Amino acid sequence: MDLRGEEARKLLGEESYRHLQDWLESIDPEKELEMEHFEIKDEAGETIAEFESTHETAALMAMLITKAIETQREKLAAWMIEHSFATGHGDTQEDLLKELSWQIAELRLKTASSKEEIRAALKGLPREELAKMGIV
Numbered sequence: 507m508d509l510r511g512e513e514a515r516k517l518l519g520e521e522s523y524r525h526l527q528d529w530l531e532s533i534d535p536e537k538e539l540e541m542e543h544f545e546i547k548d549e550a551g552e553t554i555a556e557f558e559s560t561h562e563t564a565a566l567m568a569m570l571i572t573k574a575i576e577t578q579r580e581k582l583a584a585w586m587i588e589h590s591f592a593t594g595h596g597d598t599q600e601d602l603l604k605e606l607s608w609q610i611a612e613l614r615l616k617t618a619s620s621k622e623e624i625r626a627a628l629k630g631l632p633r634e635e636l637a638k639m640g641i642v
Contacts, residue, residue: 518569526569546571550600575599608632
């Protein structure tokens with residue numbers, strides 16, 4: 507695949523494609539085809555992929571992984587909105603899941619009919635939410 511062509515633009519989307527082009531322009535043409543070790547990390551700094559590759563292949567892999575992560579975050583945000591859950595800032599998939607988690611716990615608390623159900627619901631709420639409710 508030509509990383510500078512229309513196929514790459516369609517696959518990655520406009521913003522990711524521009525980032526790829528900027529990155530490719532920064533590569534020293536002398537080193538472009540040298541094999542190097544690469545790591546791709548998530549927002550928390552955890553390594554999600556490691557490989558030996560050329561710079562161009564590494565750039566494409568990084569863009570494809572980033573695009574897949576963004577797509578999943580967008581799907582989760584759309585589902586939350588469709589089911590009337592707030593998404594908060596929703597910058598990452600983890601942020602969305604945290605937001606969803608406390609909202610589900612809050613719903614469980616509102617519908618709890620026994621002490622066990624109340625305890626289980628309270629375990630799912632973050633301290634800040636418990637403080638707002640005067641529990642902590």
